[in-house]
Amino acid sequence: MQKTSNPQELAEISKLVRRHIIEMIGEAKSGHPGGSLSAVEILVTLYWDVMRHDPANPKWPARDRFILSKGHAAPVLYAVMAECGYCPVDELKTLRKMGSIYQGHPDVRFLPVLEASTGSLGQGLSLALGMGSALKLDGLDSRVYAVFGDGEIQEGQIWEAAMYGSYHKLDNVCAIVDYNKIQLDGFVKDILDVAPLADKWRSFGWHTLEIDGHDLLQVKAAFVEAAATNGKPTCIVANTIKGKGVSFMENNPKWHGVAPSPAEVELALKELV
Numbered sequence: 720m721q722k723t724s725n726p727q728e729l730a731e732i733s734k735l736v737r738r739h740i741i742e743m744i745g746e747a748k749s750g751h752p753g754g755s756l757s758a759v760e761i762l763v764t765l766y767w768d769v770m771r772h773d774p775a776n777p778k779w780p781a782r783d784r785f786i787l788s789k790g791h792a793a794p795v796l797y798a799v800m801a802e803c804g805y806c807p808v809d810e811l812k813t814l815r816k817m818g819s820i821y822q823g824h825p826d827v828r829f830l831p832v833l834e835a836s837t838g839s840l841g842q843g844l845s846l847a848l849g850m851g852s853a854l855k856l857d858g859l860d861s862r863v864y865a866v867f868g869d870g871e872i873q874e875g876q877i878w879e880a881a882m883y884g885s886y887h888k889l890d891n892v893c894a895i896v897d898y899n900k901i902q903l904d905g906f907v908k909d910i911l912d913v914a915p916l917a918d919k920w921r922s923f924g925w926h927t928l929e930i931d932g933h934d935l936l937q938v939k940a941a942f943v944e945a946a947a948t949n950g951k952p953t954c955i956v957a958n959t960i961k962g963k964g965v966s967f968m969e970n971n972p973k974w975h976g977v978a979p980s981p982a983e984v985e986l987a988l989k990e991l992v
Contacts, residue, residue, distance in 0.1 A: 720803045724768050726935045732802065733763045733935075737964045738991045739798035739811055745984035747815040750823070753974040755795040757899040757932070757959040758866055762799045764938045765864055774804035777832040783861050784834050784850050788843020789868035789897065790824035791976070797821050797830075805832045841874025843867060844894060848884045851892040851952075862946065866895045870902025873911045878923065884952040885924025892952040893945040894925070897932065899961040901972050920954040932957030965990055 723729060736759050744750035762785075766772070770783040787796045794814060801808045806820060813819035820829045824838030835846050847865035854861050867877070884892055898916060900907050907913060920927040926948045930937040938957070945953035961975070962968025965987040968979075979987060 720767070720774055722767055724939070729760075729763055729767060729935050732767060733759045734964070734991055735802065736763060736795065736798045738988060739801070739808075740794045741965065741979065741984055741987045741991070743794050743798070743811050743814040743821070744978045745981065746812040748978050749815050750794060750978055751791040751976045752794075752965075752979065753901065753961040753968060753971070753976075754789060754868060754897065754899065755792045756963045756965065756968065757961050758789075758792055758795050758897045759963065760933050760935055760938055761866060761895055761897065761957055761959075762795055764935060764942065766799050766803050768939060769942045770864065771861065772803075777805060780857075781859060781861055784847070784854075784863040786834055786843045786847050786850075786863070786865040787825055787837055788846075788865050789840065789871050790836075790838020792866075792868070792897075793821070793823065793825050793838070796825060800832065806830060840868070840871040841876040843871075844877050844880035844884070847892050847894070848880055848887075848889055848952075851884075851889040852887065854891055855889070861891065863892045864895065865892070866897055868902065869896055869898045869900060869907050869913055869916070870910070872896060872913055872916075881920065881923040881925065888950050889952045890949050893942070894920075894952065894954045896954065896956050897959055898956050899959040899963075901961040901970070901975060903975050905972050917954075917956045920956070924951055925954045926951050927954045927956065929956045929958065932959035933963055 740755045772782045814821045827833045847863045851863045941955045968974040
């Protein structure tokens with residue numbers, strides 16, 4: 720892969736990733752388009768611009784680690800990793816098929832280049848902090864990045880882990896909340912509101928930033944600030960739009976876990992040119 724910091728190039732990669740997401744889920748007739756589309760700029764910036772990693776040596780000890788805690792958004796991770804060269808692009812449309820390496824949630828038994836199997840919601844921060852602790856014990860300066868859903872952080876385990884991270888000063892860990900404000904059953908504010916979200920993370924001792932999660936320059940700047948922060952972990956509250964990039968999916972709870980029809984796939988792809 721060719722890494723880049725060019726916003727225009729990252730924007731084009733983001734558009735390609737969105738096309739993959741729509742095509743994969745449409746072919747599978749199953750999946751989670753809304754929360755996959757909302758996290759695109761976050762993952763694209765990490766993999767192409769921020770993280771230290773090598774697709775030719777995926778278990779390089781000095782690599783940075785990435786955890787997709789909201790594992791139902793696996794299509795965005797698969798599309799990004801495939802375009803980086805970790806796994807085959809031409810098999811993306813086997814998503815959710817029997818025996819496919821691209822399972823409905825990330826599974827290291829099928830795709831060993833993953834850092835962990837995820838998707839049982841609420842567990843990713845514990846995984847990330849455990850990895851961050853291990854890296855410090857090993858004397859490595861690698862970092863751990865983990866993406867969470869805003870509905871997911873209603874889980875109590877997230878806040879137990881948040882206390883652990885700040886108490887142990889795990890400044891090599893960066894949590895990113897994909898704050899698209901919609902979860903499975905509707906709008907987060909109507910189910911179990913997590914606002915004021917940034918204030919919560921700050922009160923748990925985390926260095927906390929609020930950004931537009933679709934603004935590539937803001938996303939990059941937040942990761943730079945996180946890496947420069949000493950003595951405490953960082954949480955980036957990324958304000959995003961569920962279904963970003965596809966007009967009829969944007970900010971619509973319907974598209975949390977519904978696949979587009981063939982006609983809707985065609986319409987979406989016309990918007991992503």
